[in-house]
Amino acid sequence: MVPDPATYPYARPALTVDCVLFGLDAEDLKVLxxxxxxxxxxxxxxxxxxxxxxxxxxxxxxxxxxxxxTGVEDVFLEQLYTFGEIDRDPRDRVVSVAYYALINLEDHPLEAGTDASQAGWFPLDPVPALAFDHRSIFTLALGRLQGKLRYEPIGFELLPAKFTLTQLQGLYEKVLGQPLDKRNFRKKILKMNVLVPLAEKQQNVRHRAAQLYRFDEARYQQLREKGFSFEL
Amino acid sequence: MVPDPATYPYARPALTVDCVLFGLDAEDLKVLxxxxxxxxxxxxxxxxxxxxxxxxxxxxxxxxxxxxxTGVEDVFLEQLYTFGEIDRDPRDRVVSVAYYALINLEDHPLEAGTDASQAGWFPLDPVPALAFDHRSIFTLALGRLQGKLRYEPIGFELLPAKFTLTQLQGLYEKVLGQPLDKRNFRKKILKMNVLVPLAEKQQNVRHRAAQLYRFDEARYQQLREKGFSFEL
DNA sequence: ACAAAAGTGTTCACGTTACACCCATGC
DNA sequence: GCATGGGTGTAACGTGAACACTTTTGT
Structure with a gap:
């Protein structure tokens, strides 16, 4: 039950948001x-x-x-957890709603904004020492990302719109930290019918050019309503 | 980045918690x-x-x-989501951290507290009209409960410490809203090795008395560290 | 021709599903 | 003895895992 705030006798905690922004480059998963x-x-x-x-x-x-x-504009963003330990900020009672966000580093190079003297992408092991309880937030975010990747098609947010199956597999291997079988991976993902092959192949590679695909969001939503669930 | 609250120029939203408390009785799943x-x-x-x-x-x-x-003391409680729409409370800006909680109705009959003129357990379909955005909160909580039930052993929180396999199966059927095969259910749950049969059977039933079990939390944690995951 | 990654099927083990009858107990 | 729920096994099926070679392209 919510008393009338006009008569509400208690001091209010301050409220912040914190974001764990993940990006994927050619080497590995990084955090901003x-x-x-x-x-x-x-x-x-x-x-x-x-x-x-x-x-x-x-x-x-x-x-x-x-x-x-960070100058970042178009990201996938999802609420993670709200952190409310009493002493998480030494100055005042601050409750923070944490988010995690995913971005494709190829399309969105970093440009630091005005609020921060520096911003940078860091590989995940090891992550440097972090202020406040930000390590806990980061750890929870990574766990959530790994979990969601298995049963929701959020990995595509980390890739360019057009990608190869090898890139997709690499993403899963980097985020989950375990190797996957190429043939089984392809069979499984293609059988889901949420990837559409484009009339286009890789360019300027010094090996056989790979087929490019895109994720068919509309098709996925359609299948989902019929009880289909993405799983890898 | 968090500016010093001493110099912080913005008004603070109010912060509340809301709880979706689920209970299971002989008939069905209920919400308080x-x-x-x-x-x-x-x-x-x-x-x-x-x-x-x-x-x-x-x-x-x-x-x-x-x-x-509600007078309720010992409950399983887990944070659900934080609701921050601007107009969710007509009086003021109020951000609410929602929780869901599970309780066993046989052991904990309801006693209304002082803050509320009335409190009561309601079956889920249909839930009555709710104040604020509480219907959205409820809907999310139910979805979370149904989801978590499948891959975490939280269902036991809704049962008494000693229960029969039929009670357990009934819980899954009531919460997930679908019938399950008795033999397959038993095979699967028993093979997990997280249920221990007690030297005790049902009393005062007018049919063959069923074996009572308890959930072995310690064993579950032990298995989980070895990569085991509860799934039904 | 060689280096580098793309692409492709089959077999086997295991887990999931479907399914029906006898047993113990209280009335 | 009858009504009520308790308790049990097997066969068919489908899914997941393991595994190696040929193709294409650029240098």
Missing amino acids: LIRRKLPPFQDQWALPGGFVRVAETLDQAALRELREE | LIRRKLPPFQDQWALPGGFVRVAETLDQAALRELREE
């Missing part, structure tokens, strides 16, 4: 971190994030902070 | 609702919940509200 300009944790690495304003939703706040601090 | 004493949504049904205090964590706030409004 910001170097803090101010205390506490001055000059330490931290997740991009900031205070939620009263006139924006949580999702909007997360997108705004990502834009302001 | 509170009748609101005050406007807005006066006399409508709502989820138990209330404001988060600065000196308590989110989990503590959820447990406190459950205790105050």
